[in-house]
Amino acid sequence: MRAMVLEDPGSPLRLRERPIPEYGADQVLIRVTACGVCRTDLHVVDGDLKEPKLPLVLGHEIVGVVEAVGERVEGLELGQRVGVPWLGGTCAECAYCKRDQENLCDQAVFTGYQIDGGYAEYAVADHRYAFPLASGISDAEAAPLLCAGLIGYRSLCMTGEAPKLGLYGFGAAAHIIAQVALHQGRKVFAFTRQGDTEGQEFAHRLGAQWAGDSSMHPPTELDAAILFAPAGELVPAALAAVRKGGVVVCAGIHMTQIPAFDYSLLWGERCVRSVANLTRRDGQEFLALAPQIPVRTQIQTFPLAEANQVLERLRTGKILGAGVLLPEIS
Ligand SMILES: [Zn+2]
Ligand SMILES: [Zn+2]
Numbered sequence: 321m322r323a324m325v326l327e328d329p330g331s332p333l334r335l336r337e338r339p340i341p342e343y344g345a346d347q348v349l350i351r352v353t354a355c356g357v358c359r360t361d362l363h364v365v366d367g368d369l370k371e372p373k374l375p376l377v378l379g380h381e382i383v384g385v386v387e388a389v390g391e392r393v394e395g396l397e398l399g400q401r402v403g404v405p406w407l408g409g410t411c412a413e414c415a416y417c418k419r420d421q422e423n424l425c426d427q428a429v430f431t432g433y434q435i436d437g438g439y440a441e442y443a444v445a446d447h448r449y450a451f452p453l454a455s456g457i458s459d460a461e462a463a464p465l466l467c468a469g470l471i472g473y474r475s476l477c478m479t480g481e482a483p484k485l486g487l488y489g490f491g492a493a494a495h496i497i498a499q500v501a502l503h504q505g506r507k508v509f510a511f512t513r514q515g516d517t518e519g520q521e522f523a524h525r526l527g528a529q530w531a532g533d534s535s536m537h538p539p540t541e542l543d544a545a546i547l548f549a550p551a552g553e554l555v556p557a558a559l560a561a562v563r564k565g566g567v568v569v570c571a572g573i574h575m576t577q578i579p580a581f582d583y584s585l586l587w588g589e590r591c592v593r594s595v596a597n598l599t600r601r602d603g604q605e606f607l608a609l610a611p612q613i614p615v616r617t618q619i620q621t622f623p624l625a626e627a628n629q630v631l632e633r634l635r636t637g638k639i640l641g642a643g644v645l646l647p648e649i650s
Contacts, residue, residue, distance in 0.1 A: 324439040348450055359550065383402075406430050438645075482542075486509045489554075490512045491548060508526075541561070552576040553579055
């Protein structure tokens with residue numbers, strides 16, 4: 321099979337011919353039809369996330385068809401369409417796993433980081449971390465739901481009711497979660513890179529109440545904010561925009577250093593928290609909710625071999641919505 325392989329962090333991925341991966345008793349073999357490109361992939365390529373398995377196939381927004389099932393697999397069948405997320409396996413025995421916080425498992429392994437992912441024609445996945453996907457959305461449009469959507473959904477849940485919600489960094493995750501928030505009757509305030517009028521217009525088209533630069537103060541006090549952009553300076557900016565008792569949720573896996581800020585920004589029971597990974601329950605809930613809204617993802621598709629160019633476009637903010645690789649086209 322063809323795969324885009326990371327051999328050396330800091331260097332571009334290389335297109336390689338590899339054998340179709342072997343699957344274990346708890347795993348399914350998946351023919352990959354679409355794989356989203358996530359900012360986390362960029363953090364792995366750049367070495368911000370340490371000690372990836374090498375060589376590594378990136379990609380943790382996998383959509384594909386089950387081609388083979390291991391002997392202990394339950395609930396998935398040959399020919400079924402499935403999605404594979406970032407969380408690829410947990411120990412099932414630690415204190416976190418036992419209280420349904422498997423997203424915090426110390427032994428967790430992650431797709432496209434410690435396990436080969438979906439920048440390839442085939443991938444294997446643990447059946448407990450492969451979700452059946454409902455029809456009504458194409459493979460490419462479904463791919464961003466698997467990380468941008470899921471992490472966004474978990475972040476949204478962490479904001480509580482928050483009728484006025486700020487979204488900092490209006491990319492793949494924000495454009496999905498804005499639709500969920502609007503569906504729930506919330507008002508959305510979108511913050512983009514400085515001068516990103518295209519991103520701001522995109523937010524308005526999706527129904528945002530207001531859109532502006534991330535350095536700007538919103539026209540009204542927010543109840544909560546979610547930071548999808550990996551820029552530490554947004555933490556004090558968002559704290560300054562939320563009301564007393566409000567929460568600022570950091571959704572990214574990596575963030576630049578948060579600058580020192582005055583205690584008055586945190587005072588008034590404001591709260592800063594992070595969101596890590598996802599639980600299986602998040603996956604089941606969100607993938608059931610998305611088709612009801614229905615969430616429409618804005619995607620740009622590319623052949624597998626163009627993965628490096630897609631990562632570069634993501635880095636420079638030149639993808640509107642989400643970038644998706646299609647291994648079946650060349
Ligand atoms: Zn565990
Ligand atoms: Zn991701």
